[in-house]
Amino acid sequence: MLEEHRGRGVRMVDIAKRANLSRQAVYLHFASRAELLIATTQFLDHRLDLETRLAPSRAATSGMQRLSAYVACWGNYVPEIYGVAKALLLLKESDAAAAAAWNNRMAAMRDGCRAAVDALHADSALALEWTRGGATDALWTMLSVENWENLTVECGWSNQQYVDRMKVMAERMLVKR
Amino acid sequence: MLEEHRGRGVRMVDIAKRANLSRQAVYLHFASRAELLIATTQFLDHRLDLETRLAPSRAATSGMQRLSAYVACWGNYVPEIYGVAKALLLLKESDAAAAAAWNNRMAAMRDGCRAAVDALHADSALALEWTRGGATDALWTMLSVENWENLTVECGWSNQQYVDRMKVMAERMLVKR
DNA sequence: ATGTTACTTGACATGATGTCAATTGACTCA
DNA sequence: TGAGTCAATTGACATCATGTCAAGTAACAT
Numbered sequence: 001m002l003e004e005h006r007g008r009g010v011r012m013v014d015i016a017k018r019a020n021l022s023r024q025a026v027y028l029h030f031a032s033r034a035e036l037l038i039a040t041t042q043f044l045d046h047r048l049d050l051e052t053r054l055a056p057s058r059a060a061t062s063g064m065q066r067l068s069a070y071v072a073c074w075g076n077y078v079p080e081i082y083g084v085a086k087a088l089l090l091l092k093e094s095d096a097a098a099a100a101a102w103n104n105r106m107a108a109m110r111d112g113c114r115a116a117v118d119a120l121h122a123d124s125a126l127a128l129e130w131t132r133g134g135a136t137d138a139l140w141t142m143l144s145v146e147n148w149e150n151l152t153v154e155c156g157w158s159n160q161q162y163v164d165r166m167k168v169m170a171e172r173m174l175v176k177r
Numbered sequence: 178m179l180e181e182h183r184g185r186g187v188r189m190v191d192i193a194k195r196a197n198l199s200r201q202a203v204y205l206h207f208a209s210r211a212e213l214l215i216a217t218t219q220f221l222d223h224r225l226d227l228e229t230r231l232a233p234s235r236a237a238t239s240g241m242q243r244l245s246a247y248v249a250c251w252g253n254y255v256p257e258i259y260g261v262a263k264a265l266l267l268l269k270e271s272d273a274a275a276a277a278a279w280n281n282r283m284a285a286m287r288d289g290c291r292a293a294v295d296a297l298h299a300d301s302a303l304a305l306e307w308t309r310g311g312a313t314d315a316l317w318t319m320l321s322v323e324n325w326e327n328l329t330v331e332c333g334w335s336n337q338q339y340v341d342r343m344k345v346m347a348e349r350m351l352v353k354r
Numbered sequence: 355a356t357g358t359t360a361c362t363t364g365a366c367a368t369g370a371t372g373t374c375a376a377t378t379g380a381c382t383c384a
Numbered sequence: 385t386g387a388g389t390c391a392a393t394t395g396a397c398a399t400c401a402t403g404t405c406a407a408g409t410a411a412c413a414t
Binding site: 189201 | 400401402403404405
């Protein structure tokens, strides 16, 4: 349902109906909407097997290859989690638990960015303008779900275009020439 | 008040109190919270004199200079409007009028991005990987308020760092070498 | 004296989340 | 067969913010 509605306007009563339950019964399973969304995210992560998807990036033998693989992995992952992610993103502004859960996930994503930047650095391929921290911040921000949303929904990029162009952007931005 | 609270949690009753008015009286002046926020944005734009601030960018004699001046202008503008912008950004998800107002402002910002990209193109300085449309999308997304928020608030960049590094990012990303 | 203007107070509707109490139907176990 | 447990139901209620409506008031102008 979250995918269908892009994370917006899905109420507890809608979820209950779809599960053939009363609204109140949902609270017998999840203490709050935030908790339900967080559990959904974890379920999705497990089902989509993020770990396996990350293998190509981890197996990369050069910094540039690692960066490219990471961007591709993430770029193909976002559309699959977009609905839940957006719902959590909206809730985060008013719910501390949702904010914590989101920040936690983003911290994990940031680790991937740092690993890619470190791999570039190890190859002496990181452009001289950047510190490793700064480059990680920049890459992490560029790859945000909000930016994916902006580029695909507002700008009309296909996901393939997103991945291809984001690879170009990341490489031009970070890699020494 | 919006600046103080970073655009979050400012209710009609708070605004009314600060103006020594009853909550209901505010509705004698603004039909809805959305309208009040939109009016506030327009007021701020006027007071901060965006047009004058854009002069250096318009006066640029090269594409690269124009890009750099535009990034600086925008990067110094965002922190001044952040509170209202964030409030509008939050409301946009649930209010059509707020969404329209926001999109309108973002369209204006996008024009600035396109002008910078066009100036690069006119100098034959736009990197070959980019179409003008694609480059505009990318620059526009990179300069989003959300990204500014991410880099300054989450990553702890000072605004000076934001401007300097964003110039580097934009240039590396878009300019041919 | 009359009307206008800006505002006040108090009451109410709406919509979503979340809580609570009482009840029901199915299943299990001694 | 009777007792207990479990999942769920219904209905009522609290909360919180937005937004609406009606009736009243104080200052001021003509």
